[in-house]
Amino acid sequence: MPYRPPISEALSFLWEELESGNRELAELTARDVWPAFLRFGRQRFDTAATPDCDGLLFQYGTYAFGGPSMFTLDLTRQFDLNDAEGEHDHYVQVHCELRYEPQASLRNLGTFDAWFFHDADCDLDAWADSLSGHLELLQDHKPAEIILYEEPI
Template sequence: MNVPSVRISMITPALVNGISTERPGRSTHAQTLEHLRVDNRGGGRMILHALVGGDTPLGSRWIWRVFVERGSRPIDSAADVIGSILRARTRSTVPAIVDLIEAIRTWETIRFDVSMEGDSDGFLFQFGSINWTSVQVFAVSFVRQFELRDADGEREALSQVSLEYHYPLDGELDSITSHHSWWFRSDASPFSAWLTSVEQNSLWKVLRSKQAVGFEVSQEWV
């Protein structure tokens, strides 16, 4: 059977008397699979139903459901991807709010190597005063969070990409109550509705008269 190699984003053992030692994110060659059926679910998603050649120590064979995202990218590239999208829109090191929101709208359509189920890919909008920098500032940030799961479907790690503005903390900003709002792919409402609600937040009217002193794109594993 001549099929190309695929990148695995999640593996779920479907036969409990086989012991899976594979991890998400590893690559395998489909030529090693004894049987292969592909379901095209739309939206770039495929599910490979595979009976893997080779016996387990218990003498049974492994059956895996392998979730693959067509054209998905490594999680560690997520910060570089949003950075490239932003640079295509503006040359400013502190992008305008409208440019950032439109960049995020594009970024959300790009898939990374995580499951499309549950809370594996989500977005956070948050703001409030922070004091863990050298100078106390008012921070406004968008975060994209990826959940990496192990072969049993349990959380293994989280990767967060943060897009954060810093504003000098004055009396008006200091009086604003901190806020956060999450959206996950498992939510009933679409991403577009969540992003519209973010755009309608009253904070933006306050920030029209403010000048951000910094903007940072960062990514970390937590």
């Protein structure tokens, strides 16, 4: 089996993919971030070989998490971490959030989410293609900010 880096390096891999276009994070749009996220999504990490241990999540909606209401496109990678006995212990999520100023056209999109899991007999390219219509809705909008972070859940 080819080398798979540890999950602890996942956030760094995402940063590297976003920086590979030689543009500042503040200059990027969904059109720039999506291919970088997919390249990150293709990089396999050292996870258990179970169908739900390595997932990608595409989701959006208008939320107010401790601040003003923002439309958020959240591209997330979720890893299932097991304990010494091989049982589920917790998840680690790596997020790339594109936050947009509230606009009626974005609020009217409502909420949406779609998951992809490696090792679950799914095709990453087919999943990505199925989301192209949702991405087109965001192409004309510049995010107010892009935030990358990792969190245990």
